[in-house]
Amino acid sequence: MSRTPGNRGSRADSRVVTGSELTPQRREETAAVLARDVRVRRGTAEALRGVSFSIAAGRITGLLGPSGGGKSTLMRAIAGVQAKVTGELRVLGVAGGGAAVRRQLGYRPQAPSVYEDLTVAENLRYFAAIRAARIDGLLERVGLGGQTHQLARDLSGGQRARVSLAAALVGRPRLLLLDEPTVGLDPLLRRELWQLFAELAGEGATLLVSSHVLDEARHCHDLLLLREGQLVAQLTPSELIARTGTHDMDEAFVRLIEQR
Numbered sequence: 599m600s601r602t603p604g605n606r607g608s609r610a611d612s613r614v615v616t617g618s619e620l621t622p623q624r625r626e627e628t629a630a631v632l633a634r635d636v637r638v639r640r641g642t643a644e645a646l647r648g649v650s651f652s653i654a655a656g657r658i659t660g661l662l663g664p665s666g667g668g669k670s671t672l673m674r675a676i677a678g679v680q681a682k683v684t685g686e687l688r689v690l691g692v693a694g695g696g697a698a699v700r701r702q703l704g705y706r707p708q709a710p711s712v713y714e715d716l717t718v719a720e721n722l723r724y725f726a727a728i729r730a731a732r733i734d735g736l737l738e739r740v741g742l743g744g745q746t747h748q749l750a751r752d753l754s755g756g757q758r759a760r761v762s763l764a765a766a767l768v769g770r771p772r773l774l775l776l777d778e779p780t781v782g783l784d785p786l787l788r789r790e791l792w793q794l795f796a797e798l799a800g801e802g803a804t805l806l807v808s809s810h811v812l813d814e815a816r817h818c819h820d821l822l823l824l825r826e827g828q829l830v831a832q833l834t835p836s837e838l839i840a841r842t843g844t845h846d847m848d849e850a851f852v853r854l855i856e857q858r
């Protein structure tokens with residue numbers, strides 16, 4: 599990973615609360631994504647207002663924060679599908695965002711996209727054909743083994759969300775960008791999906807998972823907290839708890855903002 603002399607990534611912004619379990623240098627050396635002063639203009643306003651951070655490879659990073667904070671915009675920028683991105687963004691060692699490394703990315707947009715007139719299995723085979731990959735066991739992994747022949751239009755919202763998740767997993771991408779993959783799911787299914795994410799990280803994948811449910815922070819190895827287009831903190835869940843003195847993630851987030 600190359601480094602710009604004199605610029606040390608997340609260290610550059612002294613207003614961002616950073617943890618110490620991973621040093622900035624170690625973070626950069628192992629980074630799957632490195633962002634420096636990334637800005638995105640959407641409409642008349644800036645959706646991202648200069649964010650600098652790194653995402654460690656082989657770990658689950660939670661992208662958390664209130665609605666409108668810029669989570670989806672950041673995911674889109676990393677996936678290489680967002681216009682008007684400025685600053686430095688290195689994805690899997692390649693400069694300029696995700697477009698050049700798209701084959702190694704699995705991106706699940708916030709609005710699940712499935713083909714209504716195809717069955718669950720046909721939807722997945724379609725995505726697999728594009729990537730020249732196989733779908734072995736993927737529907738079982740997301741708990742849809744019993745729905746393979748059901749038409750997508752007849753699925754519940756949560757089932758539809760999981761088809762979209764399975765599509766992102768096709769071809770074993772090195773970097774998974776999952777935008778609110780657990781929204782609308784029941785607690786049992788949420789827990790199963792977080793177990794799946796842990797398994798995927800254990801298999802070597804890097805995961806960036808967004809959620810506006812701050813409690814889901816406890817399933818992540820690292821956290822990025824975004825608010826109003828700015829990074830509030832990059833730390834681990836245990837650092838967040840230690841720094842704020844509470845295990846209540848909503849309260850921890852509030853205290854962190856108050857401490858800044």
Ligand SMILES: Nc1ncnc2c1ncn2[C@@H]1O[C@H](COP(=O)(O)OP(=O)(O)OP(=O)(O)O)[C@@H](O)[C@H]1O
Nearest residue numbers: 640641645664665666667668669670671672708810
């Ligand atoms: N298509 C668009 N055109 C103009 N502005 C947009 C567009 N999409 C999003 N924005 C703005 O960009 C900002 C960031 O939105 P974004 O969708 O990234 O937030 P988010 O953190 O993902 O929110 P949520 O938790 O509701 O999904 C918001 O102020 C939003 O109004």
Ligand SMILES: [Mg+2]
Nearest residue numbers: 669670671708
């Ligand atoms: Mg969003």
